[in-house]
Amino acid sequence: xxxxxxxxxxxxxxxxxxxxxxxxxxxxxxxxxxxxxxxxxxxxxxxxxxxxxxxxxxxxxxxxxxxxxxxxxxxxxxxxxxxxxxxxxxxxxxxxxxxxxxxxxxxxxxxxxxxxxxxxxxxxxxxxxxxxxxxxxxxxxxxxxxxxxxxxxxxxxx
Numbered sequence: 001x002x003x004x005x006x007x008x009x010x011x012x013x014x015x016x017x018x019x020x021x022x023x024x025x026x027x028x029x030x031x032x033x034x035x036x037x038x039x040x041x042x043x044x045x046x047x048x049x050x051x052x053x054x055x056x057x058x059x060x061x062x063x064x065x066x067x068x069x070x071x072x073x074x075x076x077x078x079x080x081x082x083x084x085x086x087x088x089x090x091x092x093x094x095x096x097x098x099x100x101x102x103x104x105x106x107x108x109x110x111x112x113x114x115x116x117x118x119x120x121x122x123x124x125x126x127x128x129x130x131x132x133x134x135x136x137x138x139x140x141x142x143x144x145x146x147x148x149x150x151x152x153x154x155x156x157x158x
Contacts (some may be wrong), residue, residue: 002031005038005111007136008045008121009157019152020045020121024052027119027150032057038111041084043077045121050084062088065099065107072099104131112140118147
């Protein structure tokens with residue numbers, strides 16, 4: 001079994017989302033039912049990763065940073081969040097109420113507990129806020145967890 005935590009950018013343009021989807025599926029290829037993916041199910045790369053894990057026959061674990069996390073996501077992301085959440089084999093809830101940088105950083109750290117690898121959809125730039133992709137990558141590296149960075153040629157952020 002391979003436990004893979006995930007972090008990645010939100011708000012990806014459609015053409016970048018398509019490139020990222022292909023790159024994630026390539027990175028996960030061959031894992032199948034032995035794969036356990038951990039994700040916060042945020043809009044953007046998180047939901048792409050979670051869908052790929054399920055499509056490839058893996059098991060999904062959702063990490064919910066705060067009680068009001070879903071409400072803090074863009075409204076358009078709610079249907080996919082709800083569907084993926086319902087398919088999660090396990091849900092880890094953190095003790096925060098509001099969805100803040102603090103709760104997001106704590107969720108990133110929680111995801112890294114007991115994983116074999118971190119898969120990151122990351123453009124290599126600093127985090128736009130505490131708890132962002134760059135912070136989770138830095139924490140994984142600090143812990144000695146292998147990090148697989150995915151940023152396909154032609155990808156960009158708004």
